[in-house]
Amino acid sequence: xxxxxxxxxxxxxxxxxxxxxxxxxxxxxxxxxxxxxxxxxxxxxxxxxxxxxxxxxxxxxxxxxxxxxxxxxxxxxxxxxxxxxxxxxxxxxxxxxxxxxxxxxxxxxxxxxxxxxxxxxxxxxxxxxxxxxxxxxxxxxxxxxxxxxxxxxxxxxxxxxxxxxxxxxxxxxxxxxxxxxxxxxxxxxxxxxxxxxxxxxxxxxxxxxxxxxxxxxxxxxxxxxxxxxxxxxxxxxxxxxxxxxxxxxxxxxxxxxxxxxxxxxxxxxxxxxxxxxxxxxxxxxxxxxxxxxxxxxxxxxxxxxxxxxxxxxxxxxxxxxxxxxxxxxxxxxxxxxxxxxxxxxxxxxxxxxxxxxxxxxxxxx
Amino acid sequence: xxxxxxxxxxxxxxxxxxxxxxxxxxxxxxxxxxxxxxxxxxxxxxxxxxxxxxxxxxxxxxxxxxxxxxxxxxxxxxxxxxxxxxxxxxxxxxxxxxxxxxxxxxxxxxxxxxxxxxxxxxxxxxxxxxxxxxxxxxxxxxxxxxxxxxxxxxxxxxxxxxxxxxxxxxxxxxxxxxxxxxxxxxxxxxxxxxxxxxxxxxxxxxxxxxxxxxxxxxxxxxxxxxxxxxxxxxxxxxxxxxxxxxxxxxxxxxxxxxxxxxxxxxxxxxxxxxxxxxxxxxxxxxxxxxxxxxxxx
Numbered sequence: 001x002x003x004x005x006x007x008x009x010x011x012x013x014x015x016x017x018x019x020x021x022x023x024x025x026x027x028x029x030x031x032x033x034x035x036x037x038x039x040x041x042x043x044x045x046x047x048x049x050x051x052x053x054x055x056x057x058x059x060x061x062x063x064x065x066x067x068x069x070x071x072x073x074x075x076x077x078x079x080x081x082x083x084x085x086x087x088x089x090x091x092x093x094x095x096x097x098x099x100x101x102x103x104x105x106x107x108x109x110x111x112x113x114x115x116x117x118x119x120x121x122x123x124x125x126x127x128x129x130x131x132x133x134x135x136x137x138x139x140x141x142x143x144x145x146x147x148x149x150x151x152x153x154x155x156x157x158x159x160x161x162x163x164x165x166x167x168x169x170x171x172x173x174x175x176x177x178x179x180x181x182x183x184x185x186x187x188x189x190x191x192x193x194x195x196x197x198x199x200x201x202x203x204x205x206x207x208x209x210x211x212x213x214x215x216x217x218x219x220x221x222x223x224x225x226x227x228x229x230x231x232x233x234x235x236x237x238x239x240x241x242x243x244x245x246x247x248x249x250x251x252x253x254x255x256x257x258x259x260x261x262x263x264x265x266x267x268x269x270x271x272x273x274x275x276x277x278x279x280x281x282x283x284x285x286x287x288x289x290x291x292x293x294x295x296x297x298x299x300x301x302x303x304x305x306x307x308x309x310x311x312x313x314x315x316x317x318x319x320x321x322x323x324x325x326x327x328x329x330x331x332x333x334x335x336x337x338x339x340x341x342x343x344x345x346x347x348x349x350x351x352x353x354x355x356x357x358x359x360x361x362x363x364x365x
Numbered sequence: 366x367x368x369x370x371x372x373x374x375x376x377x378x379x380x381x382x383x384x385x386x387x388x389x390x391x392x393x394x395x396x397x398x399x400x401x402x403x404x405x406x407x408x409x410x411x412x413x414x415x416x417x418x419x420x421x422x423x424x425x426x427x428x429x430x431x432x433x434x435x436x437x438x439x440x441x442x443x444x445x446x447x448x449x450x451x452x453x454x455x456x457x458x459x460x461x462x463x464x465x466x467x468x469x470x471x472x473x474x475x476x477x478x479x480x481x482x483x484x485x486x487x488x489x490x491x492x493x494x495x496x497x498x499x500x501x502x503x504x505x506x507x508x509x510x511x512x513x514x515x516x517x518x519x520x521x522x523x524x525x526x527x528x529x530x531x532x533x534x535x536x537x538x539x540x541x542x543x544x545x546x547x548x549x550x551x552x553x554x555x556x557x558x559x560x561x562x563x564x565x566x567x568x569x570x571x572x573x574x575x576x577x578x579x580x581x582x583x584x585x586x587x588x589x590x591x592x593x594x595x596x597x598x599x600x601x602x603x604x605x606x607x608x609x610x611x612x613x614x615x616x617x618x619x620x621x622x623x624x625x626x627x628x629x630x631x632x633x634x635x636x637x638x639x640x641x642x643x644x645x646x647x648x649x650x651x652x653x654x655x656x657x658x659x660x661x662x
Contacts, residue, residue, distance in 0.1 A: 024504045024507045024532075024538060025504070025536045025537055025538040025539065100625075104570070105571045105572065105624065106567075106629075107567055107569055110466055110468075110628075111531070111532065111535050112502060112532070118471075119468040119471045119629075120468070134502075136532070137503075180519070185500075190498075190499045190500055190516075248553070249514050249517075249518035250514075250518045256518060260515060262512075262515050264515075321535070321536060324537055325535050325537060329537040
């Protein structure tokens with residue numbers, strides 16, 4: 001088990017933020033940073049995933065591991081994430097159907113795009129297993145599956161030249177934005193909630209940031225120098241978001257995705273805002289760690305086990321929504337469901353680490 | 366053992382019940398219906414393509430198929446649809462964007478958007494109608510309204526038919542927040558010369574006494590009234606169909622699954638109900654003299 005570090009710490013914060021924001025209407029939602037900016041925890045999560053790929057594909061001595069091992073490592077992670085997505089989607093469907101039966105309320109099987117799976121099962125079963133049909137709030141892991149599938153190409157390109165990997169990534173992003181290219185959803189018309197062709201840029205930037213941080217003094221110097229710019233961007237984002245100011249998507253010039261605030265396509269405004277957030281808060285971990293050791297260890301624990309924690313968080317947030325619906329909501333309910341949810345995230349992190357070190361008598365010292 | 370019925374028998378029983386229900390509704394609704402011979406209205410003369418007559422508001426609307434027959438007063442509130450009317454007058458294709466579930470009912474051959482396209486094409490012969498559909502994930506009070514704006518901008522339809530409120534009502538979001546978000550979004554769509562028809566959430570017996578849910582449905586009615594957009598009162602219509610079903614089954618409604626069958630019927634009827642609300646809205650006379658179409662951008 002590694003010591004708390006900034007990546008795990010921030011990933012822990014992203015996991016908690018995503019959990020709370022996936023219980024719409026709960027009182028704690030107003031206190032997550034997503035409410036005070038143009039970008040949100042999804043950006044943080046994907047950026048850190050790229051950063052972690054940078055760590056994972058080098059040995060302890062910092063030497064890049066063999067190409068084949070990198071490819072296999074990333075593809076096996078992709079399979080793991082895909083498996084997690086299938087499991088949590090299946091559980092979510094059973095929760096919705098079970099709640100609908102128990103509360104005698106057919107509206108519940110319609111919730112979060114689950115409707116077609118029950119009304120049109122032949123097509124929709126193919127749809128959800130191939131990730132073309134995604135339940136509401138269960139759309140980050142499908143993005144992650146595709147990103148992990150693309151990652152080997154970018155990592156290997158970066159070994160030729162990091163600039164080449166970034167250049168191709170920016171090109172794919174720009175073409176997808178200008179021509180509005182996204183993976184279609186099926187059987188329901190529409191597109192993926194998170195467009196992998198755009199969001200891959202954030203993964204590659206996270207990876208590049210890790211590489212630069214290792215080798216480039218200039219990167220570290222500029223990161224410090226640009227911190228005030230980051231603060232300005234965060235303030236502008238907070239003002240825009242507070243007063244609900246955003247471009248009118250029918251009034252902007254073509255190609256309109258360059259100008260609007262769109263989450264699916266990670267429009268440039270969101271990207272710039274997110275980079276501003278990174279610059280502005282780069283020093284926070286160093287400040288928090290010595291003063292709040294317990295908190296840092298908890299958050300880093302969540303971050304170290306992010307896939308398991310995210311999966312449990314997804315199911316827990318749906319459970320919390322069902323409880324809020326059933327009881328009618330209210331402050332006490334919110335405290336209860338969010339409290340139980342956070343405890344279950346924490347337990348998950350502990351449990352995964354306990355399981356990985358505990359029941360192996362043969363390797364015990 | 367006594368409780369474990371073979372699935373074939375269960376299927377047969379439910380089929381028979383559905384048939385009874387359909388028959389009963391048909392039998393009831395055909396008897397009291399006065400022969401409606403509506404006068405051709407001025408608006409109708411303006412739009413030669415429109416195949417519709419305004420029904421009497423309180424009798425079950427005979428132009429609807431028997432299982433979906435609901436009086437107009439329980440099915441819709443009307444308002445003008447300027448953009449669609451303009452397209453009809455110019456004999457131009459009409460593009461419709463439906464937002465929300467695309468279910469056409471369990472086991473039906475066609476989805477709701479396909480049925481809607483079909484029904485609108487039948488009501489508006491000579492005019493090409495295309496229907497695109499998009500689901501919405503999330504709550505309009507928390508971000509889904511933004512995504513909806515982007516979807517509208519992507520497709521730039523003449524008319525948006527929006528099944529609204531389902532996600533927000535289940536998430537029990539604050540009704541004020543929801544109403545405000547809805548009103549702003551509707552006003553925004555209209556400000557770009559695009560018509561809107563709202564469809565309110567479904568009725569189900571277990572929510573009939575839920576105050577929050579009823580207030581929620583009323584909040585949508587208020588927004589529709591204030592923003593002057595037609596509203597398909599799915600809640601009222603399904604409640605009406607549910608009472609019919611209860612009397613048809615002679616009080617024997619406590620069996621499990623009655624709510625699920627009603628929800629299914631709601632989806633089967635939605636395309637017809639929406640089409641009816643649109644065509645009758647198109648018959649709305651223009652009070653301000655000759656129609657001045659809004660400048661569409």
